[in-house]
Amino acid sequence: MSPAHHQLPRLCFPPQPGQLTPEPQTVSTRERSSLGRSPLSGPEAGTLAMGRPEEAALLQLEEVFSATLARIDSLVLQPLLMLEPTDPQSRECLQLLQQLRKSSQQLWKVTEESLHSLRERLRHPDAIGLESLLLLDGADRVLQVYMEYIESYTSCVVTQAFQKAVKKRSDYWRSRQKALQQQLWGMTSEGSMDTKLAQVLCQPLTRHVQEYVSLLRSLRDTAGEHRPACELVAHATTLFENLQSFMRQALDQAVATQGLWRTLSSRLRDALYTPARRLLQDSQDMPLTVTPLRAERVLLFDDILVLLQGHNVHTFDLKLVWVDSEQNGCVFHLLTPEEEFFFGSKYRQDQVVWQWKITQAVCQALRGKKDFPLLGAGLESSKPPICRSMAYTFLAEGRLCQATYEGEWYQGRPHGKGTLKWPNGRNHVGTFCQGLEHGFGICLVPQASEDKFDCYKCHWREGSMCGYGICEYGIDEVYKGYFQEGLRHGFGVLESAQQAPQHCKYTGHWERGQRDGYGIQEDSDRGELYIGLWQADQRHGPGVVVTQAGVCYQGTFQEDKMVGPGILLSEDDSLFEGTFTRDLTLVGKGKVTFPNGFTLEGSFGSGAGRGLHAQGVLDTDALPPDPSSTCYRQLGLGIFPVESRWQGVYGPFRDFVHTGCPGDLQEALLGFHVQSSRELRKSQEYLCCESTQLDDSAGRMEDILEELLQHRDPEALQKCLRKALSNSLHPLGKLLQTLMLTFQATYAGIGANKHLQGLAQEEVKQHAQELWAAYRGLLQVALQRKGQALEEEEDTEARDRRVHGLVLPLMLPSFYSELFTLYLLLHEREDSHYSQGITNLSLFPDTNLLEFLDVQKHLWPLKDLTLTTNQRHSLVKDKCFLSAIECLQKVITTMDPREKLEVLERTYREIEATVSRVLGQEHKLPMDDLLPLLIYVVSRAQIQHLGAEIHLIRDMMDPIHTGGLFDFLLTALESCYEHIQKKDMHRSPR
Amino acid sequence: MMAIRELKVCLLGDTGVGKSSIVCRFVQDHFDHNISPTIGASFMTKTVPCGSELHKFLIWDTAGQERFHSLAPMYYRGSAAAVIVYDITKQDSFHTLKKWVKELKEHGPENIVMAIAGNKCDLSDIREVPLKDAKEYAESIGAIVVETSAKNAINIEELFQGISRQIPPLDPHENENNGAIKLGKQTMQASRRCC
């Protein structure tokens, strides 16, 4: 510490000569500086330091009190404790007395401490300030000890502990009566022994506090103001004045309570009695009417409210009592978890008192400690909070009977976060509203068998599941999808466990708990996939069945069975048209088209033996097989309009957008992160928090919308959409994810069937449109929220351009693998012919191949053939048009149809460039020259499954290109592909 | 506002009859296509006004070689019109033309406009196919016919004007109420708006 700093306090408090004690050399800097700041260094402090008469009086007072306490201890408390507890009552009595003695000892200790501080002060009045007195410095602690004593004492009073104790040893006490009277001050001669003892244990205390107050008051009045010590005096004065009030009230309440216990029937007393409980108000003293429950007596205690009605005792925990602040004449409204009633009184004043008292009692109960000094005079708000956090077990019959709710309450109802536990193990953790599950919640329901649970992780609405949810039924089944009124409704996936004996998976629409509408059911056991409509949990309406064995059929279903006319495609691509039996044999009038084009038309029946029995005409003159009739035949086209196929997926998103993307529905729509139910059971609390945590990380709706607004020019939009689509917490990403789910369910596994390619490709394009529409919807909401002008309705053409130019390339990769597989299967045969063709052509040296393909000699890039000494032109392979070949091979490196077409265009440019180089001038190739060259390049590029590629590109190509350059190039490629399949391409090189 | 209609036109006919030359003349008003550096010779476009509309011809060349004949359907599918060319100095080429017409009637798009061009009319002194034969034939199949010379730029414009006239005008209702999107379907006469 610098000397300058050292001097500062001296400047502030210039020492008066003669009054300042000389500083000893040993005093540390810290002590010195604190001394310097001390108020005692002022002139007034000096006067106080001389010692006031009040201080001396206090000293004396404490000495007497200490001695009194010591005497009470040995003469009263100790003998009282000499009690043989024989029954629960006397055991309790003993406990309370022991507690009282403990409190008394504390009191003695604190008195001794106070005494000590007074003595010290009087011994060194100059060195030790007034503020060092325990009564001032530690007033709050002293107060606490007094209050604890009062607490113990009143408990003894309420319980009539003195009476009981004296009764047990009446002879002893009778013998001690005289001695006590002599030795104990304040003991009256009248009354029974126990009342005398009660007095002895209380009177000295009240008197002592009274003395404190008067001494402190005069100390306060003589001392000046604005000095810390004086403030302490003032504070202590108030505290002890308040203590007087507190004691008075405590004693009054104790007496009243004791009186009540005495007069109540033993049945009621047993039901209500606890030593700590105090009566605050009794309707016998201030009448009250209760409706609709007709209680004849109301007792307000400090922890409960009791309504007595005949033999019934209704008790209500004050912590769960809400006093409705709305005034209504002479009645007021009380709300409790299970009941509500009105309190009224003839006199408005009485009603006001009751209401006030109950309100204050509720406040006090919620604070968990007695109001000081008086009920309702607490420092904190005198209005109980409407929202509380509490546990309660419901008793009334009904849904919640015996269930315990622990969590937040509002006006008598579970509201906010909480946990509801039923005695059978059912358990709901989540948010509540008006007493019902509402918002995100996790519910565990025990199954009949012991250790299995159903687990519902879902959004709830007014007590039942609504919105997106995941339900695990033991370990057997899982449902992921939407609910309404507690039932599966809208889109959802129900899947049995993989290891279940009959693995089944339904992906589709639900209506009030039943499969209804478009849905896909996979039955792994039977190796069957049903794609079609459902009603009341049964296959009903148009449907398609694809089997692992390869047989497919399409028809109309009723009550789970195919009825009426239908078609069936056998493994060998024979087509059966007509009516079928249950085991799928054609009966009645029908027609069979064989893969070779022959047809058999006539009447079919199940004959005696096996096989097909028919009477009809076999037409062997039919045209060679029309590819579109059997092996390319597409199922389901036209019977499931693509726009309405996945309404249950698009619908919730559309509704969400139409309602303006309300944040509270975001999670109900998008779902939430999933944890396994095992982990879930371990820590439900954690999960409950997790869901809220997610709200933040998921990106609030505002942020999502803002981002869309910020990225509207084409390039930014593409980036923004790419990001959104890859984020499953983004509405668009979630939509895409759900669509992928439906796509996989339909077209992967058993559904990977060539006859479904048509359904699949139109579905992908529809999805692209819906995603664009969803984006547009979100954008409109974003603009609306900002009060900006809405985007104009797009015309079909502009929309198509965006869908194909922007959305399709972004979303196609998500469906590509399933989709491409379908194309692959559909074009398997051609692809194998093509494959043979290119394998054969690969045997040709370059010049041989150019010649074989009739490429005009002057176009041959012979310059590119660098020869080693003994090599001839005719042996070189894979050198000509290398740049074009390598370019074309890149077609498989992208999934974007537009990029694939661009690859094609570049290939064409490369061919042209090579030719121009050969000719030494710019040359534009007419088709006569281009086609052979292109065949050359295609055969050398050796792209696998080129047929599947070409058809996929064509189907996914932006219609804007139809007839244009891209279309032309694709057609040229396709014609090469076709040409390579031809027989004469399978000739070996000469 | 003028609507642009895209019309896919495919060229059919024997090699050497002058298909490429006709297109080159039409698109570039030039005879020797080998010196035209801007556009490919296999696929060319040209837009011409026609009444209140603009017709954008998307012209697809085909390979004339006999062995590629079977690939032709891929090229003419979805065409609004086909220009079938023969060489008036080669009777054979007129015969081939007839085969094309027959094929188009059987497998070509419905309502395809067929335009017959008897090319190299500048060489009428060595003519083998009389105009009368061509006219009678064209009438019998309901096709347009003109004798052209790509070399001397005779009747080239007229050939395409003739096609334009044969294209049925757009149904205004169809244009307006085209709310449903036709995806994957080849709608060749797609209409585009421009200023």
Ligand SMILES: Nc1nc2c(ncn2[C@@H]2O[C@H](COP(=O)(O)OP(=O)(O)O)[C@@H](O)[C@H]2O)c(=O)[nH]1
């Ligand atoms: N005299 C004459 N020669 C022509 C005419 N049109 C094309 N040719 C020539 O006929 C040959 C073949 O022409 P081309 O356009 O390549 O025929 P394509 O095979 O049908 O495309 C070329 O040598 C041209 O110069 C024409 O109108 N008159």
Ligand SMILES: [Mg+2]
């Ligand atoms: Mg040509």
